[in-house]
Amino acid sequence: MEKLSSKDKELIRDSWENLGKNKVPHGIVMFTRLFELDPTLLTLFSYKTKCGVVPECLSSPEFLEHVTKVMLVIDAAVSHLDDLHTLEDFLLNLGKKHQDVGVKTQSFAVVGEALLYMLQCSLGAGYTAALGQAWLNMYSIVVSAMTRGWAKNGEHKSN
Ligand code: HEM
Numbered sequence: 001m002e003k004l005s006s007k008d009k010e011l012i013r014d015s016w017e018n019l020g021k022n023k024v025p026h027g028i029v030m031f032t033r034l035f036e037l038d039p040t041l042l043t044l045f046s047y048k049t050k051c052g053v054v055p056e057c058l059s060s061p062e063f064l065e066h067v068t069k070v071m072l073v074i075d076a077a078v079s080h081l082d083d084l085h086t087l088e089d090f091l092l093n094l095g096k097k098h099q100d101v102g103v104k105t106q107s108f109a110v111v112g113e114a115l116l117y118m119l120q121c122s123l124g125a126g127y128t129a130a131l132g133q134a135w136l137n138m139y140s141i142v143v144s145a146m147t148r149g150w151a152k153n154g155e156h157k158s159n
């Protein structure tokens with residue numbers, strides 16, 4: 001796993017703390033953006049049938065649960081910036097689970113774009129290019145492990 005610079009870590013930790021304790025509203029901004037960027041992702045959630053439009057979906061308990069889970073994974077990564085490798089097995093398995101539910105690895109990059117959008121909205125003037133890059137550096141480490149788990153799962157299926 002790659003390493004982050006001390007500056008990256010400082011920018012990530014400070015900005016994450018600035019978002020406040022309850023990360024779910026920020027997660028909703030992020031997923032609203034994600035579904036704007038790629039509405040087809042909505043259909044991967046089996047419980048999508050219970051709602052019609054995106055705002056309605058995102059306020060349903062099942063969608064909120066996924067948003068909460070995503071924010072918890074990001075929180076775990078922010079808490080382990082010095083030892084991200086300890087999350088490796090968890091992230092490999094998470095990638096595998098997303099392969100199972102039909103998420104394509106390219107969609108992880110769209111989540112990265114939605115993450116930066118959320119940070120810009122939530123941090124306002126506190127958002128800088130260096131901060132965005134620091135987050136992208138961290139997110140790409142997380143996604144790289146998820147992608148390896150995803151690929152391994154796919155290999156196993158085609159054998
Ligand atoms: C590319 C966009 C994504 C889509 C379409 C997607 C979709 C799904 C679906 C359909 C499930 C299974 C149902 C559920 O638990 O709600 C799931 C589970 C989950 N997702 Fe995602 N996901 C995406 C990205 C992410 C990302 C980026 C993370 C974290 C960084 C994440 C974290 C999780 C977690 C923790 C679970 C629960 C896994 C378990 O059951 O152990 N997801 N996701």
